[in-house]
Amino acid sequence: MSYLNKIMSPRSVAVIGASNKEHTIGSDIMKRLVEYGFTGKIFPINPKDSEIQGMTAYPSVLEVPEEIDMAVIVINAKYVLSAVDQCHQKGIKGIVVISAGFKETGGAGAELEAKLVNKVREYGMTCVGPNCLGVVNTDPKFRLDACFAESLPVRGDIGFVSQSGALGGGILNILQDLNLGFAQFISIGNQADVNADSAIEYWENVDDVKQILLYMESIADPKRFRALASRTSKKKPIIALKAGRSAAGASAASSHTGSLAGADKAADALLKQSGVIREFSLQDLFNTAKVFSHCPIPNGNRVAIVTNSGGPGIMATDAVCEHGMEIAHLSDQTKEALRSFLPAAASVKNPVDMIASAPLEHYKKTLETVLADDGVDMVVVIYLPFLGLKDIDVAKAVMEIRAAHPDKPIVGVFMTKNEFFAHLSETEVNVPFFMFAEQAVEGLARLNQQRLWRERTDTPAPRYSVDTETVEAVFKQAAADNRVQLTTGESLQVLAAYGVRVCRDGEAKDADEAVALANKIGYPVVMKLNSKKISHKTDVGGVRVGIKDADQLRAEFADLVNKLTEKGLMDGFEGVIIQEMVKSDREMVCGCAKDPQYGQMMMFGLGGVFVEVMKDVTFRLAPLTVEDASDMIHSVKAYKLLAGARGAVPAQINKVEETLLRLSQLVEDFAFIDELDINPLMISGKDGEPIAVDGRIKFNATEALVALSIA
Amino acid sequence: MSYLNKIMSPRSVAVIGASNKEHTIGSDIMKRLVEYGFTGKIFPINPKDSEIQGMTAYPSVLEVPEEIDMAVIVINAKYVLSAVDQCHQKGIKGIVVISAGFKETGGAGAELEAKLVNKVREYGMTCVGPNCLGVVNTDPKFRLDACFAESLPVRGDIGFVSQSGALGGGILNILQDLNLGFAQFISIGNQADVNADSAIEYWENVDDVKQILLYMESIADPKRFRALASRTSKKKPIIALKAGRSAAGASAASSHTGSLAGADKAADALLKQSGVIREFSLQDLFNTAKVFSHCPIPNGNRVAIVTNSGGPGIMATDAVCEHGMEIAHLSDQTKEALRSFLPAAASVKNPVDMIASAPLEHYKKTLETVLADDGVDMVVVIYLPFLGLKDIDVAKAVMEIRAAHPDKPIVGVFMTKNEFFAHLSETEVNVPFFMFAEQAVEGLARLNQQRLWRERTDTPAPRYSVDTETVEAVFKQAAADNRVQLTTGESLQVLAAYGVRVCRDGEAKDADEAVALANKIGYPVVMKLNSKKISHKTDVGGVRVGIKDADQLRAEFADLVNKLTEKGLMDGFEGVIIQEMVKSDREMVCGCAKDPQYGQMMMFGLGGVFVEVMKDVTFRLAPLTVEDASDMIHSVKAYKLLAGARGAVPAQINKVEETLLRLSQLVEDFAFIDELDINPLMISGKDGEPIAVDGRIKFNATEALVALSIA
Missing domain, CATH: 3.30.470.20 (ATP-grasp fold, B domain)
Structure with missing residues (x-):
């Protein structure tokens, strides 16, 4: 059982290695806990100092007179194991090991990590890290910031797991600028115990977490990940950035957090089958998170575009089509309604171009009208600054309308100055605003992807009744022969035993056997080399097709043997396979x-x-x-x-x-x-x-x- | 001849339609000219007011006592033609028609525009617009801002052409935020006279313009564009955003080539052949411009990555590989030099991971060392904020090193707060800084693309000696028959006349002729339906392959005729083509x-x-x-x-x-x-x-x- 809840929602925290020395992690973590206003009790642990940051310090957790839910360990790696022993004695079930010097340093560190894992398992504890940045929970009930990133956390709806501590910290630093906040953050570090799976499992039923973001360089347990993620992703979106996809990137990954990187194709398949939205850059990851933060899942894929400038309208249209969504057909009623107040030069077809002179009132009425159309599932609102119409006023109007229409996603494209976005980052918003049309539309495409995943119900494959005995026998024979590769004949036999329709065939050792067999199968036939040594038969001329009769078959057989003999390839020769010739293009x-x-x-x-x-x-x-x-x-x-x-x-x-x-x-x-x-x-x-x-x-x-x- | 130089670098400007009335274009343009500090003379033209913004106004250009290089026209469309007449009388060669109400409004407007074009041609003038935003030249010698965008222009090295006035204005608004400035800006509007080609031709030899950016929805004259752009792009990069790609092509083409083609494929081909770098979003357009502003063209495609955090290093590596560039192999000497000062936990292989504790000194020495390696053509520097090392200090160090190494491109990935970028936008920089690794690497990929284009020399195809008479005869015959499609036989004849190796063949009206022909060509042969009505022969069973002898040929011929008769498809039947059977997979x-x-x-x-x-x-x-x-x-x-x-x-x-x-x-x-x-x-x-x-x-x-x- 997992004690992640003790770690993420503790009533009391011990900081093992708390320190008065400036610019140490032991000091920073203490400051953070205090500064962010942790609602529970804090127990600094330090054998030398009796007071740390105004609080009574204890030489060990065992001296603490009260119960401790969770311990953050920041001491030198070599003392970590005995600290864990003491935590166990004290009855602590959740620990966060920030200390580095484990698997990521190779040899001895890896051994130390193995010992740590054994202890954690033996004691029935849950452990985040080692070699991590810490954990955060912004829930006002807890206000836990046990993490040494540069910035204080900003409250939001994201559950965020980062495998790279450094990158996780960097991301926390810029989240606020991007108008994003999070509910909980776990830096999993070397993921010795807690990994992305554990977080997904835990967050599945944490209401505070509305979407899950993952930064991963490797996936610890693909089977478990698939089982947990495919279930949770039906309830809340899971968005992942999986780095190390190029061969070079993967080799860089292996020298990083001490983990082996897997084949990217496999990771991609896994994420698809788990309903995880995969992003390929941090920027895309954040853009998607922003859209999920402020938009419901739509009922369809039909997009309406409302703009005061043609150019960005065209660019949005291009993007909608490229993402396989539809440009909504506005009803005649909608078009008439729009025509009643928009100027003659405006276009009331989708994209609706209100032209540069559009006042605030037109934005409001056009949006209301388009949202009321049953043929519209999502809306992109585009604004370019003209004639004194202020960006922030338009944004406010859009947000009011969004509040009155909670069912349809609305995204804003505001091609305006950075100050607008800087201003937004200090405001409560209910619409995601982007500077560029492509970003906004990609966000809608992600909403649509989540819709499709939600609508999909996976059915386990039926168990076909098959002939396992034959298959076992084939493998046993091959193993007995010291082979790791089945012959073509054996391979087809295995497939046939599992009900795969294989073409009619048989083996023949010599020309006479081949002719007898071909007569049974019926001409035309294909003749293929059967060799235990040669796997790419075509390369040695080992496949002859369209053999029409016995004479031709004998000739081809003789020719094959001659060719192989010339090339010195007769070793492993077992004769030929005669197959029915399947007509197919x-x-x-x-x-x-x-x-x-x-x-x-x-x-x-x-x-x-x-x-x-x-x-x-x-x-x-x-x-x-x-x-x-x-x-x-x-x-x-x-x-x-x-x-x-x-x-x-x-x-x-x-x-x-x-x-x-x-x-x-x-x-x-x-x-x-x-x-x-x-x-x-x-x-x-x-x-x-x-x-x-x-x-x-x-x-x-x-x-x-x-x-x-x-x- | 083009008078764009009169328009862009005038010594005197008349504003026809200058006004004292607030919030009119006639007032805004005047204000802009004054506010931005135009270095030449300004002559407001207005028949009613004698003074505008403190300057003497004239009832018409004809009353102005001095020479006028350029006129900006902002009056109602219906008065534009007579204003142009007066400009001509005054000897003005360059005009900018900002007024709307021309082709973009259809019917009467289009006629008006045709008249305008005729006058411009007749008078030998050069005209920007109509229906445009105006022009800007930030050269301190001129400081011309004859444009009614919201913001004052920022000085830089970009020549920017926008087909959409609104979008152009929006872009000017945000350029400064993006750390970009421009040398000249032309809003071409309806591109009645001046279009992207004219701007490219003009800027080819304007030293102030170091790179050319285009926003286009259509290309007015593809041939001319190709000729001019392919020449100019060898000297300075041309970067284009071409919108409207999904609107492309519902053509009723009946051939494969026709159905796979389409306007966007053509635009794409044109841009490729012209050496124009195509971007698909405004953000990418700006990112690329930023890189060209601050980087030289590299000598190769080998990228070194210097980072203080593993994660972004992996992401950069992924991006380098995906763009077809190489991860540089650092020499042993370089690695030794790095090892001499970096801590043991650092990685001295590329990507060079200096780890989170890297002080400023390590950034400097690592960069110097890596830049000195002959195997490195470009460098990505990544910074994540840690342990009190300030982003701006690292940026300054990087910029100093960049100044000392002008030959190799350096790009920065600074995963830090917006304020850093806001601060940069007020600073002189010599390195492009991005928040995300992918953006920076894409920038390097563009530099590399420009390098490859520069290294390429196009050779005109040789003129092959061919048999045009045969081809003419074939087309004449077909035209005489009222056909627009050649038969297969005719088509192959035309190709053969142009020296294309076609397979040996001939036409046969009946089975006897077919057999005679096949005997000449040699078996096996292919028999194909020859019909003036049926174009997709395979669909009606009109292609028979591998015919081995005369008997089989007769049988297949008879069968074909039967089948066609059954289906009522004998109309247009001309017999068959007999072809050599080419062995090919x-x-x-x-x-x-x-x-x-x-x-x-x-x-x-x-x-x-x-x-x-x-x-x-x-x-x-x-x-x-x-x-x-x-x-x-x-x-x-x-x-x-x-x-x-x-x-x-x-x-x-x-x-x-x-x-x-x-x-x-x-x-x-x-x-x-x-x-x-x-x-x-x-x-x-x-x-x-x-x-x-x-x-x-x-x-x-x-x-x-x-x-x-x-x-």
């Missing part, structure tokens, strides 16, 4: 790869020779929900090919979906599978059925031996 | 489509069934330079296929390039061609030669009749 690819951190990740997209060139593929973590599978299929460009572009037979989309779900079940059941490829997954030109024509499976032999109990 | 597409505004636009990319699904195509306006053609080929993802991915024979890239250049010559010579498609342009699996297998050409019959003189 559409080749897809699907498969699974295991990321060391995120686990098994499914892939789907355009296959054949285009896979690595076009990179028209998408990823989701296994296990897939029904919606995940459907999402994957619909999110690649090649979906149009499946749907039947240019008169082609439409693919059986439900069968493609089922193929993905069956694969997902396969890799879940056999978690030691490292890589799986169906390439191509051909779409039959006859009836659109997806047919696995080639397959490759690689696995982890050690894990397999354990899992299959044949060690 | 790579199908490209190339072609040309005519945009009503931008003219003929070439396309190249991945062909076959993927064209409209993958949209892996690129566009450039004709005529192509050699570099344009090469650029096109290298900029599509499918380039990897051409280069020979997965063991395929590499395409003859020079032949592909030549094909594009020959097409460019074709559409230049026969400018009445509306659409041209080669799909597929197959890459021979044998030797990589590009072979046009199918072609479609549509043309404008009226234009053709004129051009071919057969009207």
Whole structure:
């Protein structure tokens, strides 16, 4: 069980390492607690001084005569463990270890951190840090600022988790300027115990936190994150900035908080499946938070634009279209109403251009009229300064109207001086104001994304009845042979056992066997090299298609053997696979790869020779929900090919979906599978059925031996 | 000849419509001229008042006893023409018509504007406007503010053209906040005479203008723009925001090239070929301008990052990689030098993380050390506030170092309070400072883009010797037949006449002719429907491939005729085309489509069934330079296929390039061609030669009749 509530909402706090020495963390933390007006009791702990900042100090927590909910530890790393022991003796359940010198310093520090974690687990404590900035709760009931950032916190609705202490501090410094405040802040540091998951779980039911912001460089436990975030994100938006996405960035990340960075594709899939809104820059993160702070979730994606200048109206229109939202069609009634008071030169179509002469009254009436239109879900109001109309007056009018219409999001684009925004930052606002149209529209796009996520209900994939025995037998045989890769034949056998439609085929050791088999399958056939050593068959001429009869088959077989012999590639030769020749002009690819951190990740997209060139593929973590599978299929460009572009037979989309779900079940059941490829997954030109024509499976032999109990 | 110099650098200005009445444009313009301290003479013109703002007013310019360089006209539209007459009589060569009521109001206004243009041309004048905000020149020699924006101009190095008066005014209002100033500003309004081209041409040799910013909604004369901008952009950066991109193109085009094209693609191609840096938001426009204001063009793309916090260092690294630049490898010498003074916990690899405790001295020494490394072309300096180190002190240190190292761009990421930036806006700076890492790195990417453009020298395409007579004959015949579309056979004939390698083929009216032809070409062959009515042959089963012998050919011919008869599609049937069967697994597409505004636009990319699904195509306006053609080929993802991915024979890239250049010559010579498609342009699996297998050409019959003189 988590004692985060003791940490975030304590009635009493001990500061272990409180100090009278200026410019030390032990002094700063004490000052902050006092200055911000912590409503509970503060117990400075210091073995030397008996009074710190006017308060009685105690040599250890054990001497404190009252109960302590939470301890902030700021002493040298080497004394931290014994301090934790004392906390335990005192019955303290929540600790925040600000001290550095743990995992981030490597070797000995990592060992120390391991010991700290063991103690925390053994004592049943909850621990934030180590190597962190601290925690903040702006709830007036607590007013806890146990954090050594430069600025005092500003009250707002954000729950904010930062993996980087430094960056977290930087962000707290500028939040106020950006018109944003937060409810709670947790600097998770090395996330030895408390991580983003714990915060999400805790905040799910904290009403004070209306939206959750995450700065992450790694995700500690992807499975748990998915489970918790996908539930919480239905109630309140979760917005994440995940850094370290380039290979170079990732390597910089590993030398940072002492954490391993995972593949960015996997992180992206995880965030998508968890309903987390991903941002790629701090600025976007803040803009989105600003919009969620002041806007309801809309009922649709139709945007109206009200402006006093054409240019920004066009730019907003461009942005609306680019984000896949709609420019609202105003009703005739709305247009007539607008026409009744706007000048002739104004445009009453969306975007509504009231022209530069628009007085305050026009802003008000136009907004009211547009908001009343049932065809409008969201509104962008644009203001450029003209003819003495003051920005702040327009802003006030917009905010009054917003208050009277709580159901529809309104965002402001005020292309005016910084002082306007500086002024706003000292004011209570109920509308997000931006300087540029693109920022405002991107905010609306995020609201719309949250709407779509809320409307989505994920259905767990059905458990298909499959033939696990065959699969086990195949892996056992391969493991017994000391192989980590299945042959093509074995791979297709495994897929077939899991109900994937594979093309009819069989193995043949020599030309006679090949002909017998082809006669059974029916011509034309494909002949493929079957080798334990060669994985990219095409590269060695190992795939022959469109073989029409027995004579041709014999000739091709002889030719293949000759070629391989010439190249010295006969080692591992097992004969050939004879396959039914599937008539198709559409080749897809699907498969699974295991990321060391995120686990098994499914892939789907355009296959054949285009896979690595076009990179028209998408990823989701296994296990897939029904919606995940459907999402994957619909999110690649090649979906149009499946749907039947240019008169082609439409693919059986439900069968493609089922193929993905069956694969997902396969890799879940056999978690030691490292890589799986169906390439191509051909779409039959006859009836659109997806047919696995080639397959490759690689696995982890050690894990397999354990899992299959044949060690 | 242009008299923009008279307008922008006048020794005397007449204000026609100067007024004593508060809050009128005639009053505001007068005030601005005086307030900003115009260094020349001002002559208010007003038939009623004899004194305006303390200056002698004249009833008309004709009464002014001295010479007048430029007149600003702010009177009612209906009096503008006669004012222009008087200006002419007075010998005034430059006028700025601020008055609205012209083309933007439609019908009568458009007529009035046409009359205005005629007068301006007749009198040999240069005219800015009408319906504009005015002009500004901050050069201390002139100090001309003839513009009714809210704010007084701030001196800087930008030449700024705005098509939207309102937006231009809004931008002037906020420029100072953004630490940007400008040299000259022209609000072109309806661009009846002076447009972006004229400004570019004029500013090319105005030393005061170091960079040119454009806000455009349309490009008046694309050809002229390309000629002028591509020259000027080699000397100074041109940065454009082109709005109205989503409003583009519901064209009823029937070809692939036509349907994938569209006005915004054309604008994009034009800006690329002109060396203009395109931005998609005002914020990006300003950020880029800020970087060009304070940075030299770098010598390479290797970026070093110096930071006191890991997180933003990772974000900067991500951004550098995403913009295709390199993370600089610091030399061992550099690393040793850094190690000598940085603490053990610091990272001396790039990004150099000096850690949170870094004092000012470390910033200075680290920057000096990194700048001295020959492997570093540009530097990002990141600062987060810690431990009492003040942002402004760090900024000053960075600026001092910048002054001592004028050759390498330095950008600052200061994640600190707005007041820092507010303070900067009142200071002289020599380094662009941003709040977020992504903005700073994007700025460096723009510098790098400008470097690459400067290094590029465009070579005009060679004039290939071609057979124009054949082409003329084909078009004449088609025109005589009242057709606007060539048959496949004719299309390939035209392409062949221009030296494009088309696959061997011929037409056959019946099965006997088909067999005779196929015997000549050699089996296997492809048989294609030849119809004057059916353009998408595949959709009606009109393409039969891999025909092995005469028997099969006869059977397929009979089957085709049966099918067409059944479907009632025999009208327009001309027989079939018999073609050599090109062995290829790579199908490209190339072609040309005519945009009503931008003219003929070439396309190249991945062909076959993927064209409209993958949209892996690129566009450039004709005529192509050699570099344009090469650029096109290298900029599509499918380039990897051409280069020979997965063991395929590499395409003859020079032949592909030549094909594009020959097409460019074709559409230049026969400018009445509306659409041209080669799909597929197959890459021979044998030797990589590009072979046009199918072609479609549509043309404008009226234009053709004129051009071919057969009207």
